[in-house]
Amino acid sequence: xxxLWPPMSISENEQIVIDEFAAYDDWLDKYNLLVEMGKSLPVxxxxxxxxxxxxxxxxxxxxxxxxxxNGKIIFTADSDAIITKGIVNLLxxxxxxxxxxxxxxxxxxxxxxxxxxxxxxxxxxxxLSNMVKQMKLYATVFKMKMAGKTxxxx
Amino acid sequence: xxxxxxxxxxxxxxxxxxxxRQLVYFDNAATTQKPVQVIEAIRHYYERDNCNIxxxxxxxxxxxxxxxxxxxxxxxxxxxxxxxxEIIFTKGATESxxxxxxxxxxxxxQPGDEVVTTIMEHHSNFVPWQQMCLxxxxxxxxxxxxxxxxxxxEGLFGLINENTKxxxxxxxxxxxxxxxxxxxxxxxxxxxxxxxxxxxAQGVSHLPxxxxxxxxxxxxxxxxxxxxPMGIGVLYGKEKxxxxxxxxxxxxxMIKDVFLDHTTFNELPFKFEAGTPNVAGVAGLRAAIxxxxxxxxxxxxxxxxxxxxxxxxxxxxxPGMRFFGTAAxxxxxxxxxxxQTHPFDTGSIIDKLGIAVRTGHHCAMPLMDYxxxxxxxxxxxxxxxTIEEIDLLVAAIEKAKEMLED
Numbered sequence: 081x082x083x084l085w086p087p088m089s090i091s092e093n094e095q096i097v098i099d100e101f102a103a104y105d106d107w108l109d110k111y112n113l114l115v116e117m118g119k120s121l122p123v124x125x126x127x128x129x130x131x132x133x134x135x136x137x138x139x140x141x142x143x144x145x146x147x148x149x150n151g152k153i154i155f156t157a158d159s160d161a162i163i164t165k166g167i168v169n170l171l172x173x174x175x176x177x178x179x180x181x182x183x184x185x186x187x188x189x190x191x192x193x194x195x196x197x198x199x200x201x202x203x204x205x206x207x208l209s210n211m212v213k214q215m216k217l218y219a220t221v222f223k224m225k226m227a228g229k230t231x232x233x234x
Numbered sequence: 235x236x237x238x239x240x241x242x243x244x245x246x247x248x249x250x251x252x253x254x255r256q257l258v259y260f261d262n263a264a265t266t267q268k269p270v271q272v273i274e275a276i277r278h279y280y281e282r283d284n285c286n287i288x289x290x291x292x293x294x295x296x297x298x299x300x301x302x303x304x305x306x307x308x309x310x311x312x313x314x315x316x317x318x319x320e321i322i323f324t325k326g327a328t329e330s331x332x333x334x335x336x337x338x339x340x341x342x343x344q345p346g347d348e349v350v351t352t353i354m355e356h357h358s359n360f361v362p363w364q365q366m367c368l369x370x371x372x373x374x375x376x377x378x379x380x381x382x383x384x385x386x387x388e389g390l391f392g393l394i395n396e397n398t399k400x401x402x403x404x405x406x407x408x409x410x411x412x413x414x415x416x417x418x419x420x421x422x423x424x425x426x427x428x429x430x431x432x433x434x435a436q437g438v439s440h441l442p443x444x445x446x447x448x449x450x451x452x453x454x455x456x457x458x459x460x461x462x463p464m465g466i467g468v469l470y471g472k473e474k475x476x477x478x479x480x481x482x483x484x485x486x487x488m489i490k491d492v493f494l495d496h497t498t499f500n501e502l503p504f505k506f507e508a509g510t511p512n513v514a515g516v517a518g519l520r521a522a523i524x525x526x527x528x529x530x531x532x533x534x535x536x537x538x539x540x541x542x543x544x545x546x547x548x549x550x551x552x553p554g555m556r557f558f559g560t561a562a563x564x565x566x567x568x569x570x571x572x573x574q575t576h577p578f579d580t581g582s583i584i585d586k587l588g589i590a591v592r593t594g595h596h597c598a599m600p601l602m603d604y605x606x607x608x609x610x611x612x613x614x615x616x617x618x619x620t621i622e623e624i625d626l627l628v629a630a631i632e633k634a635k636e637m638l639e640d
Binding site for chain 1: 608637
């Protein structure tokens with residue numbers, strides 16, 4: 081796992097994504113960017129592409145796995161649709177390698193700013209809202225484990 | 235000459251831009267757009283005629299009741315039913331089928347009985363039968379399809395036996411477009427004393443329907459898939475079988491007399507129309523039928539056939555396209571995938587090019603499992619669509635292919 085130093089905050093990560101999308105005015109170009117991000121998403125281990133890690137409510141399938149390392153959550157994910165992978169990749173870049181508290185407090189305003197808020201509606205078939213919910217759920221679980229001082233490693 | 239320009243002008247929704255591009259609406263199998271005549275009829279109803287029907291003695295109530303019952307006769311004529319009281323207004327094809335499955339199941343289906351349906355059914359003509367069979371201890375038998383998406387007719391005939399209580403199938407598949415040989419199936423089933431229900435949700439908007447010629451026992455459809463409003467639909471049933479069925483829901487106009495210990499029920503068609511009906515919906519449906527009749531169902535079918543042929547030829551020329559449903563006898567829709575790409579990706583990209591198509595399982599999960607695919611992209615055409623729009627679809631698919639494939 082690539083570790084950036086100094087580590088970037090969630091809002092710094094969001095700003096990078098916002099800047100990338102700001103370069104494009106046309107919707108098709110924004111989607112082209114999502115497709116490219118989808119193609120470059122680091123692929124999840126095959127052992128995690130099972131129903132246990134499947135996020136429900138998506139027209140395309142999304143598998144999400146979270147590991148806890150040095151107080152930070154490392155997310156990995158995959159999808160059978162490229163655009164969904166692109167959206168997943170965005171979320172990974174913003175939320176992965178952050179602390180449970182930061183993830184829980186993240187407002188994720190970038191989704192609105194880059195014009196993908198339509199995907200946040202619970203009725204949207206790609207279930208972006210379910211992905212966010214699942215990532216925050218992992219954060220809650222790891223936070224509770226930390227508080228219980230179980231010292232879990234993923 | 236088909237008056238395409240005049241027709242397009244009648245549909246306000248078509249004249250708008252999405253994502254700064256002209257909207258191309260190819261999701262007609264999900265719901266069709268409404269002509270101004272339908273919108274105006276609903277508006278007129280609420281502005282001038284709104285009233286609860288059947289019970290009032292005052293002017294408005296009589297007027298609204300008359301219009302409502304006149305609409306019933308027009309639906310009768312539209313599908314060539316024998317009697318107006320064989321036309322039951324429901325909220326849509328789904329409710330029509332649920333009504334029959336529930337009442338017929340309660341009255342006629344015993345443990346060990348069987349219901350025959352097909353793998354190409356919409357959930358609305360699958361789940362009501364599946365659940366009724368589970369409740370009654372009956373068995374659901376499912377006929378398959380061939381590689382072209384045509385019904386395995388011999389297989390279906392083989393499933394009909396002395397235990398069969400009902401055959402329920404689609405007139406036209408909402409995924410494959412296949413037009414099923416329903417008349418032949420009705421004839422075969424009737425020789426064995428088995429009634430047949432036809433889900434006509436995808437039939438009435440594309441084909442002239444004559445329920446007496448088909449001889450089916452039930453025919454179900456929705457207003458919103460035939461240029462009428464949402465929330466209104468029709469159950470046609472033969473008088474004899476409708477008389478035998480118990481009421482579905484209780485209260486309102488379906489009541490005749492209520493005593494402390496029992497209730498008697500109204501006669502057909504009111505027996506099945508509990509509660510205040512969707513009178514405005516009926517006004518809109520009436521206008522839609524008039525619009526279709528004035529345009530001409532035969533002319534509509536011929537124009538849509540031309541669109542289908544044009545689209546099929548042009549899409550087939552794109553390398554790597556996979557088609558689902560290539561029946562010889564087919565309604566105007568095309569289900570496809572670009573190579574191994576996901577339908578969601580294709581749909582999302584061509585949406586950004588202004589083209590509305592449907593992606594996913596199309597409420598036919600058993601069929602998707604049968605074909606071993608996650609879903610399809612479905613472009614479904616109506617008589618207000620044009621060759622120019624099909625060219626835009628072709629260009630959009632080529633663009634999506636270029637973006638998605640490496």
